[in-house]
Amino acid sequence: MVSALNQALFCEMELDENIVVLGEDVGIDGGVFRVTEGLWQRFGSERIIDTPLGESGIVGVAIGMAAYGLRPVVEIQFSGFSYPAFDQLISHASRLRNRSRGRFSCPLVVRTPYGGGVRALEHHSESMEALYAHVPGLKVVIPSGPYDAKGLLSSAIRDPDPVIFYEPKRVYRAIKEEVPEKAYTIPIGEAKVIQNGNDVTIISWGAMIRECKEAIDKIDASAELIDIRTLKPLDFKTILNSVKKTGRVVIVHEAPRTGGFGAEIASLIAEHGLLHLEAPIMRVTGFDTIFPLAKLEKSYLPDERITAGIKKVLEF
Amino acid sequence: MQKTVEKFSVLYLQILMGNGECDEKDMPYLSKRQIQEIYFFMVLARKLDERMLNLQRQGRIGTFAPSKGQEASSVGSAYALEPKDWIIPSFREIGGLLVRGMPIDQYLLYYAGDERGSNLPKGINIFPTSIPVGTQPAHAVGFAIAARMKKENLVVITYFGDGGTSEGDFHEAMNFAGIFFAPVVFICQNNQYAISVPRSKQTRASTIAQKAISYGFPGIQVDGNDVFAVYKATLDAVKRARDGNGPTFIECVTYRLGDHTTADDASKYRQQKEVDEWSKKDPILRLRKYLENMKMWSAKEEDALLKDIAEKIESAVKSMENKEPPCVDDMFKFMYEKMPWYLQEQLSSLKERTSEGE
Numbered sequence: 001m002v003s004a005l006n007q008a009l010f011c012e013m014e015l016d017e018n019i020v021v022l023g024e025d026v027g028i029d030g031g032v033f034r035v036t037e038g039l040w041q042r043f044g045s046e047r048i049i050d051t052p053l054g055e056s057g058i059v060g061v062a063i064g065m066a067a068y069g070l071r072p073v074v075e076i077q078f079s080g081f082s083y084p085a086f087d088q089l090i091s092h093a094s095r096l097r098n099r100s101r102g103r104f105s106c107p108l109v110v111r112t113p114y115g116g117g118v119r120a121l122e123h124h125s126e127s128m129e130a131l132y133a134h135v136p137g138l139k140v141v142i143p144s145g146p147y148d149a150k151g152l153l154s155s156a157i158r159d160p161d162p163v164i165f166y167e168p169k170r171v172y173r174a175i176k177e178e179v180p181e182k183a184y185t186i187p188i189g190e191a192k193v194i195q196n197g198n199d200v201t202i203i204s205w206g207a208m209i210r211e212c213k214e215a216i217d218k219i220d221a222s223a224e225l226i227d228i229r230t231l232k233p234l235d236f237k238t239i240l241n242s243v244k245k246t247g248r249v250v251i252v253h254e255a256p257r258t259g260g261f262g263a264e265i266a267s268l269i270a271e272h273g274l275l276h277l278e279a280p281i282m283r284v285t286g287f288d289t290i291f292p293l294a295k296l297e298k299s300y301l302p303d304e305r306i307t308a309g310i311k312k313v314l315e316f
Numbered sequence: 317m318q319k320t321v322e323k324f325s326v327l328y329l330q331i332l333m334g335n336g337e338c339d340e341k342d343m344p345y346l347s348k349r350q351i352q353e354i355y356f357f358m359v360l361a362r363k364l365d366e367r368m369l370n371l372q373r374q375g376r377i378g379t380f381a382p383s384k385g386q387e388a389s390s391v392g393s394a395y396a397l398e399p400k401d402w403i404i405p406s407f408r409e410i411g412g413l414l415v416r417g418m419p420i421d422q423y424l425l426y427y428a429g430d431e432r433g434s435n436l437p438k439g440i441n442i443f444p445t446s447i448p449v450g451t452q453p454a455h456a457v458g459f460a461i462a463a464r465m466k467k468e469n470l471v472v473i474t475y476f477g478d479g480g481t482s483e484g485d486f487h488e489a490m491n492f493a494g495i496f497f498a499p500v501v502f503i504c505q506n507n508q509y510a511i512s513v514p515r516s517k518q519t520r521a522s523t524i525a526q527k528a529i530s531y532g533f534p535g536i537q538v539d540g541n542d543v544f545a546v547y548k549a550t551l552d553a554v555k556r557a558r559d560g561n562g563p564t565f566i567e568c569v570t571y572r573l574g575d576h577t578t579a580d581d582a583s584k585y586r587q588q589k590e591v592d593e594w595s596k597k598d599p600i601l602r603l604r605k606y607l608e609n610m611k612m613w614s615a616k617e618e619d620a621l622l623k624d625i626a627e628k629i630e631s632a633v634k635s636m637e638n639k640e641p642p643c644v645d646d647m648f649k650f651m652y653e654k655m656p657w658y659l660q661e662q663l664s665s666l667k668e669r670t671s672e673g674e
Binding site: 061069092105139189236 | 492
């Protein structure tokens with residue numbers, strides 16, 4: 001996925017000279033995860049900008065750039081450090097178009113690695129996508145594999161509005177897929193049915209897609225797996241069509257349970273598809289605890305709990 | 317071994333004294349017509365402020381932040397800009413905004429609770445009002461860097477108060493500006509209070525101007541009630557920025573003669589005596605004295621000016637109040653370039669309810 005993201009940045013920057021990349025260590029170092037590798041050498045320090053530390057400053061400056069007509073792509077080194085920039089995102093990036101009744105817009109992408117499973121230090125493992133999905137005016141995109149990552153990042157960069165682009169660092173280098181060299185886009189707001197099935201609908205995103213696939217392999221039933229890919233705007237049509245077919249739903253995310261995005265999906269299903277349901281909607285999620293350090297992280301992350309959850313829904 | 321590795325000092329600039337006399341040595345070139353124009357904008361800002369207070373008390377507009385007493389800081393600084401330059405404002409700079417062509421009716425419209433007030437016509441280089449204190453200087457830095465990348469030789473001025481300089485975002489913006497040598501002029505309107513908290517409780521530093529030094533660019537303190545000093549300092553700073561010599565920080569020492577906002581009562585936290593002392597330093601009276609001393613102004617001209625201003629304001633009030641009300645679509649229409657399905661649904665359900673109610 002790292003090289004797919006890198007390719008997306010390369011391709012888009014070749015196509016549009018208004019694209020700039022800003023962040024800590026994105027220049028000569030190529031980013032701590034190497035997503036921006038080679039960009040500085042190709043595009044120079046005017047477009048690949050190593051910034052001082054200061055997430056709020058980075059995003060604030062990027063907002064000014066976006067308002068003036070550039071297309072900044074910000075890298076926040078870890079999503080756990082994005083909170084200082086939350087004010088800029090919620091108070092300005094998301095509001096600029098509305099505040100000015102369309103005179104200004106904020107075509108900004110904030111890329112940031114999220115999620116657990118890499119035995120990291122504190123603050124390096126969280127999944128706080130629901131915070132961003134709650135903010136009117138933002139879009140939230142989370143790819144699960146390299147092919148989608150490239151196409152979705154290209155779309156995010158071309159999008160006229162601010163996009164939070166959450167990258168599942170656990171599968172940064174874990175999944176291999178064919179990725180075309182040329183630029184291509186995958187529309188924001190379209191879910192993907194990864195696997196068709198008739199008995200149960202599994203809905204997930206990001207790094208948990210891989211876990212869901214493994215869980216499905218362990219059960220003796222026909223499961224439909226949906227990668228929502230975009231939390232906001234959510235492709236609810238694809239979800240509802242599947243629920244109508246299967247009548248059983250399991251939503252999987254590694255983010256904490258309460259107020260997680262699974263709750264939003266469950267509500268929508270209840271509002272629009274209640275009579276199609278054969279069983280209560282099941283959520284398999286992270287716990288409402290602080291994400292633990294390495295020794296306990298296996299207990300936190302949904303793994304065999306997914307299989308158990310699917311079985312429970314099937315047996316209801 | 318011990319040695320001094322850095323020393324610094326902070327300049328203070330005053331040109332126009334309280335008695336209306338002027339220090340010719342530092343006086344920037346301004347024609348008679350220009351000085352009269354500056355006076356016009358300062359009085360316009362003051363009269364608009366007074367009228368708005370009145371409109372607010374009558375419930376015809378909502379909460380706003382009066383700028384009475386700070387006219388020299390905002391008018392003097394904005395007057396040093398060229399047409400292509402930009403202002404990234406806070407919420408207490410009406411004088412400067414007027415200089416830059418802010419249509420009065422749109423300004424009133426915004427404070428009457430209508431976002432259309434912020435959709436200024438193209439060519440009026442004013443960014444929308446930023447209410448979260450200290451957050452907008454970063455936008456100015458990004459704006460200025462972007463303009464430089466596009467080879468547009470323009471300068472961005474951003475405004476904030478003494479309270480704003482305590483916010484983390486302010487320091488990040490200053491740091492970025494220094495590192496990237498951004499063509500930005502930071503104007504701090506040190507009006508002595510952040511709502512009720514006095515300047516002495518914002519920072520232990522003896523001047524706010526000196527904060528610039530730690531970010532590697534000049535900071536100067538000026539008498540913020542002296543429009544010539546503010547103009548001169550800004551003119552120099554704008555030139556520096558335009559010539560590619562980086563940012564400047566200007567601390568305008570002034571005083572908020574009114575309340576923080578129309579929802580505030582300043583008598584709770586400051587003495588009338590203090591307000592009276594500062595009233596004597598009123599920037600408009602001082603410039604008026606200068607104009608009279610220099611025989612550039614007559615009672616007849618003053619009458620004509622006041623009449624002209626009153627007419628302009630009343631016509632803007634009328635235009636603001638005659639504006640057709642906003643439609644609910646506007647609440648949804650500008651969230652994204654293309655309205656997503658869930659907003660379309662929410663908008664139609666709102667409209668259905670409204671039409672049922674009719």
